[in-house]
Amino acid sequence: MKIIYLISSLKNCGPVNVLYSMIDNEKNDCTILTLKPEAEGSRIDDFKKRNIKVLCMGNGLKGIHRIVRYVGACEGVEIIHSHGIVPDLINNILKKNYAHSISSFVTTLHNNPIESYPLEYGRFKGKMIALAHIRIVKALKRIACSKTIQNFYSEKLRMKSYCVPNGVSYSEELLEKNKELYVYLGDLNERKNVGFILEAFKTPELRNKELWIIGDGPTYHKLEKNYNKYENIDFKGRTENPSEFYQKASFYVSASYSEGMPMACLEALSYGNKLILSNIPAHKEVGLNNSEVAEFFELNNLGNFIQIIQSSSINNSNPNYIKEFTKEFFDINNVKLNYRNLYKTF
Structure with a gap:
């Protein structure tokens, strides 16, 4: 299966770690398209060690145009999977252009936007961003990162979503710990x-x-x-x-x-x-x-x-x-x- 993932950057944070955990490049042909140059704290090397192709397409209108052209030139893409509000918006644009040739346009729901965005951007601006993000994901197939998020979308917004809870790898050996x-x-x-x-x-x-x-x-x-x-x-x-x-x-x-x-x-x-x-x-x-x-x-x-x-x-x-x-x-x-x-x- 050929899958293209969209994400703003590979900065070490929750959504990027979720992306790292979900990519199954042994079974699928996976490419990640990012919107920003990588800075300090990026996990790009971790992805490349797994032989996952990562391409920075740039942000703004030029970046969107590059992504649209790149996806159009790729043969056999079955799924576009986005993470975050701007990648989700681009995924909507791709759906309008390529719904005839690509089977699924998917997003992972990483947060409760009504709670999260006002705390990050201020009450008024955060509420506007939250409402915009909710509207954007309506056109995509939605996968919640937890039952909590799945329940929020179904109970508060009447929007169906699938659920795949996050997971982690684990240390094979534990060292002696400081109890305090x-x-x-x-x-x-x-x-x-x-x-x-x-x-x-x-x-x-x-x-x-x-x-x-x-x-x-x-x-x-x-x-x-x-x-x-x-x-x-x-x-x-x-x-x-x-x-x-x-x-x-x-x-x-x-x-x-x-x-x-x-x-x-x-x-x-x-x-x-x-x-x-x-x-x-x-x-x-x-x-x-x-x-x-x-x-x-x-x-x-x-x-x-x-x-x-x-x-x-x-x-x-x-x-x-x-x-x-x-x-x-x-x-x-x-x-x-x-x-x-x-x-x-x-």
């Missing part, structure tokens, strides 16, 4: 609510616990300025090798307001890290109601968060059990198989 080390790894922005976590770890109750913040983003400098003075809090910046942090830590924390199916949580589980998460639906879906794997606190309830960290159940976490849980429920090979089977039905 907690990590957050990901973007630092309003949606991720990292300031809440930092407020908790500056309190006297948690001064004996160590918190590492790995990542960057719009709120990085403000948060570093306000919290780097505390000896138990360490800002590590963006990393090309997250595994070294997951291997050392015992716990992963997230206070996010909204998620699709958070890849950082799945990656943390694959290294045996117990999760301490805000009680939003996507987080609960990752934990599967298993208290040995994840504990949940009421969103923005500082006392509840501190209480859970201090609890005996947290201190008795079992990394090997957590890793085996990840293998059973979130194996990357199942993601590839599920996409392969789903593509055959289109």
Whole structure:
């Protein structure tokens, strides 16, 4: 099967990691078309190591024209699969031009746009972007990255979608862990609510616990300025090798307001890290109601968060059990198989 994937860039982030996990280049002829030159933090080399063709077509109208011409010149393309609002828009344009020769135009739904975009772009602008994105994906076949997102589209928008939950590969060997080390790894922005976590770890109750913040983003400098003075809090910046942090830590924390199916949580589980998460639906879906794997606190309830960290159940976490849980429920090979089977039905 010949498949073309559309994505803005291969910057190391959730949607790119989902794309990496879904591509089955052993069974399919896969090409990725990007819209931006790759910058620091790109995963392009990871894709090329798997012999996946990656072409940067450029952005703006010229980039769109190049993509339309490129797809038109390709013979035997069966599926165009896009990730993100601009690639989804281009996928709509391709559908209008090539619906007679290409069988399926597909998108992966990575987020709840009504919740996510206002937190990232501001209330008014974010709402407009959300409404635009919802309208764009109506014309495409939709695959949700979690049951949470699938339920949002079906219950709130009356839009049918398929579901292939995200998955991860896992470490074959776990190293000795620091029982007092907690990590957050990901973007630092309003949606991720990292300031809440930092407020908790500056309190006297948690001064004996160590918190590492790995990542960057719009709120990085403000948060570093306000919290780097505390000896138990360490800002590590963006990393090309997250595994070294997951291997050392015992716990992963997230206070996010909204998620699709958070890849950082799945990656943390694959290294045996117990999760301490805000009680939003996507987080609960990752934990599967298993208290040995994840504990949940009421969103923005500082006392509840501190209480859970201090609890005996947290201190008795079992990394090997957590890793085996990840293998059973979130194996990357199942993601590839599920996409392969789903593509055959289109």
